[in-house]
Amino acid sequence: MFGVVLLSIGLAVAVSYLVLEFPRLHQGWRLWSHRSQLPPGPKTLKTGIRKPWLWFLELNKQYGDVVYLQMGPTPTIILGSAQTAWDLLEKRGAIYSSRPRFIMGGELLSNGMRGLMAPYSNFWRRWRKLLHSGFMQRQSETYRPIQALESNVLMHELLTNPKGYRTHLERYAASVVVTVTYGRRVEDVRTDAVVQMNAEAMERLTSVNIPGKYAVERYPALKYVPTMFAPWKAQVLEQRKKDIQMYTGLMNDVKKRLAAGSLPNCFAKHLLDEQHNLGMTDLESAGSLASFILACVKFGDSFIPKAQAEVDKVAGDDRLPTFDDLASLEYVRAIVSETLRWRPVAVLGGTPHATTADDVYNGMFIPKGSTIIAPLWSIHLNDADFPDPHEFQPERFLEQREYPGNLGHSAFGWGRRICPGLHLGSASVAINIARILWAFDVKPARNAKGEVVDVDIFAFSDGFNSSPLPFECSITPRSERHARVVEREFQEARGELRQYTAAAN
Numbered sequence: 049m050f051g052v053v054l055l056s057i058g059l060a061v062a063v064s065y066l067v068l069e070f071p072r073l074h075q076g077w078r079l080w081s082h083r084s085q086l087p088p089g090p091k092t093l094k095t096g097i098r099k100p101w102l103w104f105l106e107l108n109k110q111y112g113d114v115v116y117l118q119m120g121p122t123p124t125i126i127l128g129s130a131q132t133a134w135d136l137l138e139k140r141g142a143i144y145s146s147r148p149r150f151i152m153g154g155e156l157l158s159n160g161m162r163g164l165m166a167p168y169s170n171f172w173r174r175w176r177k178l179l180h181s182g183f184m185q186r187q188s189e190t191y192r193p194i195q196a197l198e199s200n201v202l203m204h205e206l207l208t209n210p211k212g213y214r215t216h217l218e219r220y221a222a223s224v225v226v227t228v229t230y231g232r233r234v235e236d237v238r239t240d241a242v243v244q245m246n247a248e249a250m251e252r253l254t255s256v257n258i259p260g261k262y263a264v265e266r267y268p269a270l271k272y273v274p275t276m277f278a279p280w281k282a283q284v285l286e287q288r289k290k291d292i293q294m295y296t297g298l299m300n301d302v303k304k305r306l307a308a309g310s311l312p313n314c315f316a317k318h319l320l321d322e323q324h325n326l327g328m329t330d331l332e333s334a335g336s337l338a339s340f341i342l343a344c345v346k347f348g349d350s351f352i353p354k355a356q357a358e359v360d361k362v363a364g365d366d367r368l369p370t371f372d373d374l375a376s377l378e379y380v381r382a383i384v385s386e387t388l389r390w391r392p393v394a395v396l397g398g399t400p401h402a403t404t405a406d407d408v409y410n411g412m413f414i415p416k417g418s419t420i421i422a423p424l425w426s427i428h429l430n431d432a433d434f435p436d437p438h439e440f441q442p443e444r445f446l447e448q449r450e451y452p453g454n455l456g457h458s459a460f461g462w463g464r465r466i467c468p469g470l471h472l473g474s475a476s477v478a479i480n481i482a483r484i485l486w487a488f489d490v491k492p493a494r495n496a497k498g499e500v501v502d503v504d505i506f507a508f509s510d511g512f513n514s515s516p517l518p519f520e521c522s523i524t525p526r527s528e529r530h531a532r533v534v535e536r537e538f539q540e541a542r543g544e545l546r547q548y549t550a551a552a553n
């Protein structure tokens with residue numbers, strides 16, 4: 049009797065193991081049978097590296113524009129040029145628009161309710177449609193008053209506390225997203241919470257099958273370990289609770305104001321039925337503006353005089369440039385594009401894509417279920433598309449060049465997953481670059497002996513997004529008159545911004 053029980057248990061374990069392992073074995077067999085057609089790639093992986101994009105660039109140089117890596121059971125493809133990314137992620141978007149499985153960020157942190165990490169599914173389509181209705185070009189233009197007023201506040205912060213420039217840029221970006229979404233300008237402390245929360249969520253996202261980050265991504269069964277034995281899991285679930293509390297609070301506030309007739313134009317009008325966290329962040333705009341400041345410090349002599357001549361001519365000397373001016377600021381627009389190219393914040397090309405069917409590209413087999421990474425570090429910093437890629441040269445965007453798509457760069461990604469915040473984000477970057485150039489001289493800092501403090505244009509953060517590490521610089525108003533204009537416009541903006549604060553209380 050005992051023997052039969054033991055045998056049954058043994059059989060049950062063996063069958064469960066086979067059922068669990070079958071997809072893996074099947075995938076292994078498929079990869080093996082196509083081994084001669086897989087793209088080229090290294091035999092061994094580097095693990096635990098902090099800036100995987102540097103390694104990916106080496107691989108692209110060594111093996112070409114399509115590189116194969118076997119990361120655990122997952123076939124992973126690293127694309128190394130604008131053209132291959134366009135051919136696959138854009139033109140073959142029907143099968144290149146899913147996401148890899150994100151156990152930490154997607155399943156545990158947000159219970160599958162984060163569109164950013166959602167596979168190509170009905171949930172994702174609904175979420176994307178909603179975002180599209182709120183952030184397509186025409187709709188994004190209705191948020192410009194908020195962006196312009198917040199930018200007035202930012203210019204004033206740069207005037208009064210230039211050393212804290214980085215915090216001001218982050219406050220600006222977080223505040224715009226929150227105000228645009230919920231029609232309510234959250235107090236600074238609350239904005240800090242949003243910045244902090246987004247940074248943490250992004251950090252977890254780094255789990256994306258990039259060598260060696262979280263064990264649970266490699267061994268999904270760990271997801272079911274009780275929190276008692278898994279402090280890392282307790283921490284993620286705690287964060288999820290905080291996220292939900294915060295977003296529910298903001299949405300309840302929106303409902304109250306809608307009922308009272310005091311809700312200004314904002315995205316929340318589109319999403320009253322959608323209680324879930326939209327997973328929207330805008331750390332990219334803040335990071336891009338920090339890169340612009342770094343470029344001013346390092347390369348300013350080569351482009352600032354020309355840019356200032358242009359903004360002065362268009363805006364005159366008694367007001368900050370406006371959104372309407374941007375159409376006439378051709379050189380400033382080239383600076384914006386060069387900023388987004390030179391140091392792409394979404395350095396890995398944003399969240400990786402995944403394929404939903406087998407494919408063959410230039411004779412190479414790309415299996416269903418592959419993770420596709422298109423690192424912007426490889427795509428934006430290659431000599432073929434951008435000669436002297438680490439030089440900041442806005443002129444590249446004034447010349448005729450061959451480049452897929454109509455932006456001349458790939459900073460917002462590709463195809464069906466292209467960044468839905470593209471119009472909002474690029475408008476934030478553009479208006480603030482124009483205004484900083486108009487109002488301030490941005491130069492290298494000087495030490496106590498009066499010597500120039502050099503900056504390192506390669507000192508960037510690790511992680512999913514990459515932005516400049518803190519660096520010293522000097523931000524001073526171009527003249528007393530410029531300072532007075534910044535002050536005057538700030539006072540006016542404060543009055544107008546009241547509709548996004550007082551109305552809420």
Ligand code: HEM
Binds near residue numbers: 183328333459460473
């Ligand atoms: C300078 C600013 C920005 C840059 C450079 C940027 C860049 C990117 C990139 C590269 C992607 C990945 C695209 C892909 O998978 O192919 C992305 C996705 C995304 N971005 Fe942005 N972004 C910016 C601003 C914003 C803003 C302001 C918002 C919110 C309003 C936003 C919301 C999103 C969302 C929700 C996704 C995921 C889309 C999906 O999975 O379908 N982004 N962004």
